[in-house]
Amino acid sequence: MARKELAVDNVAEAYLALLAERGIEYLFANAGTDFAPLVEAFAKSARTGAPVPQPVLATHENLALSMAHGYAMVSRRVPAIMVHVSVGTANGVCGALNAARENVPMLFTAGRSPLTESGLPGARDVYIHWAQEMFDQAGMLREIVKWEYELRNGHQLETVIDRALSIATTPPGGPVYLSLPREVLAASLPGFAYDMPARRVAAAPAAPDKGAIDEAVHILAAANHPLIITASAGRDPAAVEALADFARRFAIPVVEHRPRHLSLPADHPCHLGYDATPYLDGADAILVLECDVPWIPSLKAPRPGCKVIHIGVDPLFSRYPIRGFPCDLAVTGAAASALPELGAGLDRVVGDTALSQRRRRVGELRETLVAGWQKTRESVATLRPIHMAWASACIAGVKPEDAILVNEYTLMPKHCGSTLPATYFGSSTASGLGWGGGAALGAKLAASDRLVIAVLGDGSHLFGNPVAVHHASAVHKLPVLFVVMNNSMWGAVRRATLGMYPRGEAARSNKPPLIDLDELPAFEQVCAAAGGYGERVEDPAILPAALERAVRAVTVERRQALLNVICRGH
Ligand SMILES: Cc1ncc(C[n+]2csc(CCOP(=O)(O)OP(=O)(O)O)c2C)c(N)n1
Ligand SMILES: [Mg+2]
Numbered sequence: 001m002a003r004k005e006l007a008v009d010n011v012a013e014a015y016l017a018l019l020a021e022r023g024i025e026y027l028f029a030n031a032g033t034d035f036a037p038l039v040e041a042f043a044k045s046a047r048t049g050a051p052v053p054q055p056v057l058a059t060h061e062n063l064a065l066s067m068a069h070g071y072a073m074v075s076r077r078v079p080a081i082m083v084h085v086s087v088g089t090a091n092g093v094c095g096a097l098n099a100a101r102e103n104v105p106m107l108f109t110a111g112r113s114p115l116t117e118s119g120l121p122g123a124r125d126v127y128i129h130w131a132q133e134m135f136d137q138a139g140m141l142r143e144i145v146k147w148e149y150e151l152r153n154g155h156q157l158e159t160v161i162d163r164a165l166s167i168a169t170t171p172p173g174g175p176v177y178l179s180l181p182r183e184v185l186a187a188s189l190p191g192f193a194y195d196m197p198a199r200r201v202a203a204a205p206a207a208p209d210k211g212a213i214d215e216a217v218h219i220l221a222a223a224n225h226p227l228i229i230t231a232s233a234g235r236d237p238a239a240v241e242a243l244a245d246f247a248r249r250f251a252i253p254v255v256e257h258r259p260r261h262l263s264l265p266a267d268h269p270c271h272l273g274y275d276a277t278p279y280l281d282g283a284d285a286i287l288v289l290e291c292d293v294p295w296i297p298s299l300k301a302p303r304p305g306c307k308v309i310h311i312g313v314d315p316l317f318s319r320y321p322i323r324g325f326p327c328d329l330a331v332t333g334a335a336a337s338a339l340p341e342l343g344a345g346l347d348r349v350v351g352d353t354a355l356s357q358r359r360r361r362v363g364e365l366r367e368t369l370v371a372g373w374q375k376t377r378e379s380v381a382t383l384r385p386i387h388m389a390w391a392s393a394c395i396a397g398v399k400p401e402d403a404i405l406v407n408e409y410t411l412m413p414k415h416c417g418s419t420l421p422a423t424y425f426g427s428s429t430a431s432g433l434g435w436g437g438g439a440a441l442g443a444k445l446a447a448s449d450r451l452v453i454a455v456l457g458d459g460s461h462l463f464g465n466p467v468a469v470h471h472a473s474a475v476h477k478l479p480v481l482f483v484v485m486n487n488s489m490w491g492a493v494r495r496a497t498l499g500m501y502p503r504g505e506a507a508r509s510n511k512p513p514l515i516d517l518d519e520l521p522a523f524e525q526v527c528a529a530a531g532g533y534g535e536r537v538e539d540p541a542i543l544p545a546a547l548e549r550a551v552r553a554v555t556v557e558r559r560q561a562l563l564n565v566i567c568r569g570h
Contacts, residue, residue, distance in 0.1 A: 002196050013189075021194070021196060028056045030058050032111065034114075034180070038185065058438070066439045066441075069102070073261075082180075085132050085133075093144065096175050097141075097430045104173060115133075145175045151179070165198075166198075219307045221349045225282050227276065227286045228243070229276050230243070230259075248269065253362045253366075257295070259424065261422070262422070280301065287309045297324075314332070392415035393415045401420055402450055402451075404444075405424045409427050433459065433464070436455070436460055437466065453482075457487070458488060470532060481554045486565060489515050522534075527560060531560075533550060533559060
């Protein structure tokens with residue numbers, strides 16, 4: 001094993017060099033006084049050519065975290081983020097929760113106010129250094145991250161960084177948090193030696209237990225009407241083919257419930273849409289595959305006799321305080337390795353006659369479903385304000401097959417299906433709004449040759465700091481197409497209220513409070529103000545042409561574009 005030595009002046013320089021050596025390409029950053037030693041080290045590297053991660057300026061922490069999230073989900077590499085002490089961490093907590101619930105590994109760091117009031121290099125020299133210091137800065141997100149620590153000195157640097165990265169990337173992945181006091185970053189370090197490659201690596205994933213796989217085979221083989229429900233099997237692109245093969249071979253229908261990743265191509269013969277409700281009564285065995293919420297029990301649950309198997313890297317979602325779905329068997333393991341093993345077991349026991357009957361039945365169900373969707377699209381195509389189903393279908397009409405869709409959360413996948421792995425990303429199951437714009441920019445950073453389309457609600461767009469997002473798109477040359485489905489409201493709040501109180505005061509009111517978003521700014525002009533193409537679309541008939549114009553602006557002119565699509569409430 002090789003030891004490498006670097007001539008550095010201080011811990012900050014060694015830290016950035018080590019991040020680069022460990023494969024961190026980007027440091028998404030929102031700076032403050034705590035950054036002084038890092039700004040200095042970046043400036044020095046620009047002169048000397050010493051490798052460091054590329055700093056990516058983000059003018060709000062939510063944007064920094066969301067960009068890092070989008071970059072990580074597409075590149076499958078680990079991003080680093082740095083924010084300003086306690087206050088920056090506070091702004092980043094929502095993004096960290098989004099990433100944690102989606103098992104996105106990231107190194108989330110923050111400065112720590114200088115500890116000393118004078119004497120050491122980096123000691124307090126601005127009035128904020130007293131008030132910004134907290135007893136327990138990491139306490140704000142200790143529950144969210146997999147590990148947190150504070151760098152105490154330069155001598156532990158290699159151990160700390162390697163431990164942070166190996167824990168973040170060990171399945172199930174997730175963010176880790178490291179605070180960096182200013183005096184520690186500024187401390188002199190006469191030379192820095194470290195192992196290359198790293199001697200502390202991530203743990204290999206747990207292999208599915210053989211006995212548990214046999215039991216799952218037994219349950220599925222005995223079932224006449226098995227069903228698979230997934231949300232995130234496709235987080236690992238290799239799982240998409242595994243699921244496609246498995247479903248096709250055994251004619252098992254698959255529902256993608258609230259998908260965050262494409263797990264099965266939308267045109268797969270076993271794809272039965274995005275809502276398991278119609279199939280729950282008939283199912284006699286359900287395989288819940290990388291899915292935290294397969295159905296909503298207060299609305300509809302499977303029959304009591306239906307066997308339920310959960311498979312995933314953390315099939316119990318152990319970080320969720322409450323999750324009580326029936327679970328007759330839970331198998332820890334990645335879908336990409338568990339499904340072929342299940343398939344091999346089922347191959348030995350399942351007869352082809354039963355399968356051909358089931359294949360026919362699944363085919364009929366799918367035909368009815370797809371015909372229903374088509375009918376919906378036709379019936380809403382001319383509605384004004386525009387229907388989100390029509391807007392989704394129009395997006396399907398312009399997007400190349402390899403385009404990356406980032407959905408927060410108004411795109412309707414049933415009207416805009418994707419077929420390739422890693423081309424669809426839905427917002428985190430934690431649903432901390434304000435993610436989509438930044439995530440799309442991060443996705444573009446990871447895949448510069450692909451068209452990236454962010455589909456946002458008017459509400460979610462506002463949560464995402466649009467001015468900061470458009471600025472980042474321009475300054476980092478990340479042209480993305482933003483489609484805002486603008487119904488001038490928080491439709492979700494309306495639906496929740498009417499769902500709980502269908503005949504209540506709000507239902508009777510013409511204008512219930514805290515739902516309508518009146519006097520919204522012209523989102524398209526905000527994009528244009530940052531150098532992008534912007535267009536407001538009210539007429540459903542011109543939406544396809546408007547989308548073509550916007551796609552052209554992004555792909556040919558290489559500038560961002562925003563369509564402000566005036567939609568009806570839903
Ligand atoms: C950070 C955060 N704050 C509040 C919410 C609650 N919330 C969920 S959906 C929603 C409204 C979203 O509005 P919009 O994006 O316009 O979509 P619509 O429901 O109108 O289609 C709100 C406020 C949330 N999920 N995250
Ligand atoms: Mg809305």
